[in-house]
Amino acid sequence: MPTPTLTQSIVITLIQCLLVVIFVFVVVPLTVFAERKVLGYLQQRLGSTRIASGHVGLSGYLNKSMWKWGRIPVISYWRGIPGLLADVLKLILKEDVIPAKADKFVFFIAPALSMVAAVVVFAAVSFVPGVFFTFPKWFPYLGGLPVSGGIADINVGLLWILGVASVGVYGIVLAGWASNSKYPLLGGLRSAAQMVSYEVPLAISLLAPVVLSGSLNFGEMAARMATGLPFWGLVPQILGFLIYLTCGFAETNRLPFDMPEAENELVAGFHTEYSGMKFGFFYLAEYINMTVVAALASGFFLGGPWLLPFGLQGLVNPFLPAFLSWFGEPHAIFFVAKIIFLLFTYIWVRGTIPRYRYDQVMSVAWKYLIPMALFNLLVAAAVRCFAV
């Protein structure tokens, strides 16, 4: 296998970045659409159906006859997809209003900050161990070169992820301050307090995989958590996964923890004064953050690119028959499927659990989640000490 020169490796890295951006920009609009539809079906309505190809042709006929049979038509699962395009057009073309008394520079930089902090986390995420694909020989300039499954599989990947995620708080706080208005300021302060508090149990719950796997590298951690643990390794993972998921909901400001955007108290929270594509950046950043949290959860707890969650893969693998051997090997498809399932869980929870009160949010973090996460870390250390 040829080794790439410096320029070639930079070009390959740029291609990887492009692939990640494409992945994000395919998953995010579909999540937005799924949120409308799934939430609709959870509340016994149809979700967005207005913008569609019309009641003509075969699909229109099927639709009408299924209504006549007294069933919700299958077609209506997909109706409303063109509405996504309309949404994007609206965000781009809408007038960009800046309040007269706002701090122009900070008002401008805040959405960019939260967007960049959300995307850059993917640098340390490895989608599949080893080589993702190899360029064919005829490809100009890059023929025969391998493309690895992660952009930068650095030694301290977990710290990079946590550090950049903590920088994401600035976007929200600065947006709240720069708008020079009451509700955004209150929303920004609330969300900063909430995110800083929930970072503590989040980091502690991620320490259990670090202790169990003995590494800070994303790919290595995923591999060891999926295949290299004894039976007792399951116990700290399941509790840790639930704690992590709860903190992840709070970190991304989603229901039941969406204090910064509590409509009945704060209008729209920190982005009340934003419009046009600046608002679009916050919107995108929220959904990209959801994808990031889902990617980390599936990498550290659900077995990453392996099929089975919670380290079961390593227990099952020795008993696999030969014709099922692909079942024990990592695929990027498994990883993406787990991310999509967790994104569905976000919507599911949003449709199920009502919003907490603000003081309840704080007491959940400090009084319950942190002691539980510490106990889980203790269990993980015991497993590491006696069983691994």
Add this chain to the structure above:
Amino acid sequence: MEHFIQMIGRNMFAIFGAMALGGAAFMVASRTAVHSVLGFLFAMLCIAGCFLSLEAEFLGMAQILVYAGGIVVLFLFVVMLVEMSKKKEKEVFQLQSRYAIVAVLLGAAAFLGVFRKVLFGAASPEALVLRPELAQGLNVASQNAQAVSRGLFADYLLPFEILSVILLVALVGAVVLAKTERV
């Protein structure tokens, strides 16, 4: 092209250092306190870049996590909520400028005194390792998280724990100060 990229790679430290200085200058020069905090944040991120260019990955990430993610957020909180009108702000800055010059000169003299040997003396022949027998079998360049943790939890455990007691004292002191108003 190849040559140009290699040159950038070799001078990464200087680039990040210059950017950090630029951020620090912006922090001092800007008249709005929140802009100053933004400049400070930029400088901190660039210093993390400096650490990365020296292959000290762990220190770089700790820099982002602790300074950019923790301490500067607290600064921002305080600065955001302390509202100063433009005129008052200017008066405060003008009052301070005389003392600031003295403080800067003193700081520069102390800094130069400490780093005189580094700046003007001959480079030392080998890297400084405090207890080489503990670092055996450890590739410090690629495993510096492990190297730092071995230093903290094996070599210097007692000083590390004493430092954490000092932090605890500060914490308890803050609680006591905040409580006295209510009693």
